[in-house]
Every structure is written in C-alpha cells, then in structure tokens.
Amino acid sequence: MAASYFARGMNEPATFELSVRRLPPNRGFLVACGLEDAVAYLDGFAFGDDAIDYLRSLGTFDRAFLDALARLRFTGDVWAAPEGEAVFAQEPILRVTAPLIEGQLVETFLLNAVGFQTMIATKAARIALACGDRAFVDFSGRRDHGADAALKVARASCVGGASATSNVLAGQFYGLDVSGTMAHSYVLAFPDEADAFRAYARDFPEGAVLLIDTYDTVEGARRAAAVANELRAEGVAVRGVRLDSGDLAALAGAVRDVLDAEGCADLRIFASSDLDEYRIAALLAQGAPIHAFGVGTRLGTSADAPSLGAVYKLVDGARGPVMKHSPDKASHPGVKQVYREERNGASLADTIALAGEPGVAGRxxxxxxxxxxxxxxxxxxxxxLRDRRAAAVARLPETARRLKADADAYPVRLSPGLATLIEELGR
Known part of the structure; x- marks a missing residue:
C-alpha cells in the first residue's frame, strides 16, 4: 500500500485510530496497555540498510520508493489512553495523525503491541479482582507463545495487578519484581524430600517456599513443617509451602491443619496449577486458606479470550472524514476523543465524540x-501504571467488574456530532 500511495503522490495528512470492535466474552472492560512499546517504536522508526537491501531483493519496489523509505522517519502526532486506564469497545485507544504513508506503515506493530498487551493486562486485572486482597504472581513464561511474548506478558500482567513475575529477564528489562519457587525437578534431584527442602531453605534463608506435592501433599506438609522448625535455630525462615496439583481447596485445608498443629502457623500456603480468575474465585468461595497464587498458562494465553480483535482504521484524510460501511464491521468516522463522566469517585458513562466537539461533558x-x-x-x-489501573477499575460499576459481565455493562454512547456525521456519510 505504501508503495502505491508513493507512486500516486498520496501522502497527505491522515488520521488512523486503534480500537476494539467488541469486548471478548465475559469482559465488562479492558485495561489499556502497550503504549510505551508503541511510542518507543515510533520514536525510533526507521528502515535500516539491511531492511532496504532485503526489500530491494524482492524485486517488487522501485528505487525511488526505496530511497524514500531509507529517509523516512515518523513525524506524526499521537494521542492515546494512558496505560492502566479502563477502556471499552468502539473507543479509540490510540490515535495517529501523520502523513498517510507513515500512518499506514506502522499499523501492524501498533496493533500487535497495544492489542496483545491490552488483552493480557485485562486478564490480569480480572485475576486481581478474583484475588481480592491476596497477591498473585505471573508464572506464565514457559507456556507463553514465544520468548518475546513472555516478556510482554510479564509487563502487562504487572500493570494488570500481578505483584511480581517469575520471568527474570522481564525483571531486568522492565524493572519488575521477580519471584519464584522450586520445581518438582529440584525435589526429584535429591534422594529424600526433606533433604531437598532443607537444602533449598538454607540456600534461600529469608523466604523459601517449599513445593510439597511431588509425592504426597499432606506428608510433604509434615516434612516442610519439620524442616522449618529444625532450621529456625539457624536463623532460616521458611516462608511457606506451595500446592501445584490435586483438589486445591481440600488439600489447602488439610495442609493448613498440619502446619498449625506442628507449630508453623506463620507458614503461608501458595497455590498454582492451571489457575485463572474463575478457579481462584471458586477456591476462595470455598474458604480455601490460600494466601497467594501463581498463575501461568491461562494468564499468558488469556485462555478464555485468546484474541482481542483490535483494529486500526483510517478515519480522516484528504477526502475528509471516512468510514467503513460493512454491517458487522462498520467504523466510526472523524478524529475523535472519548469523554468520561465521573461523579463522587465513580465512572458513570463514556461518550465517543468528535475531537473539539462543543458541549460534551466529561474528562x-x-x-x-x-x-x-x-x-x-x-x-x-x-x-x-499499576495504581492507575487499580483506581480505574475500582471506579467502574460493579456490573462491569463481574467475572461474567455483559458487554454493555458500562454505558458507551455517541455524541450528537458523531451520530450526525455517521448519518451523513451513510447516505
């Protein structure tokens, strides 16, 4: 497309907007995320020599176009919802006004960065709602769809509410808190489960979490308690135990009884094993004495809603405001802004309006x-970002925060000016 625009001298200022057509199943809101990656990409946007050489090797593009690409830098204006803000279907999350070729070339990266991270941050925010005052950690790295995805998931998860990530590289890249425990392989590498617990606790004397379900969970709890009591005299403080299989609610209760009976009431119980917001909510509803959760596969893949369907549409250009008319994929024309009505610390409704339209109430x-x-x-x-997300979600109506929310739980309407423009262009 860019080459065709170039050949026809079409490079007038144009505005593109990134939005989500409809909320995924059970979602009453989205959490905007990925903006920092988008801005960093646009700030450094350029075609290097290797890229130009490759494009030349395809034999598809003429020299004049390739020379223009070699000189190209992003010169546009960008408006966006801040990361961590709650957003909704049809609302522009990000808006790019730039020469047509620039605005078109950056489409794929922006959709990937903002769409994917928004999906994950939303999943994490829902898990945080299910956890209540309990913490959860991103455990998804080994199950994410690629190494780069694992980094983005770790960051977006922490924006959405995870207290830490097990991805150490993400910790280095983004300054995230990192957290982890032993794996079953560690226990199996020792001749005796208690030996494994003892060694690990001594190597990490200020907060080891012992994995107790390699053989028998209840017996593992007894051994963990014995090791914790044994090592107290050495100044070693075992922090807790982790469950990773079985009936977590029943086992957590049995393990709590064992730990309390053995004088280890201070040891906390952590749980993992294919958890998500639904399973966590169910466990806590049963009264499971679990203090924190490790959430992996279902977080990193957003298992119940693994795609967001974000779109990036031309809304204004040389021809003025434009829109797509397809019945199930119609777009809203014109350069737009979103206004949020708030009262007494609560978000009430959003209005999608034309930018600069007078008389529209809200922030x-x-x-x-x-x-x-x-x-x-x-x-x-x-x-x-984490504080912004927490505040934004807390301001939403309870109906939008439900784990099984209706897509229209939060009101989003069109302004009179936008509604009139849509009607005019639809004639």
Missing amino acids: PLLEQVMASGERLGAPESLAL
Missing part, C-alpha cells in the same frame, strides 16, 4: 504522547 481520556514525531515526557513508572 477527556486521550492524551497527547507524541508531537511531530517527538515523544512528550519520559516513560511512566510501573508503580504509576
């Missing part, structure tokens, strides 16, 4: 993050 959601190709401001801290 404007999209903020400018790039101007003329230059980023505005430094990257935001993870703590700020």
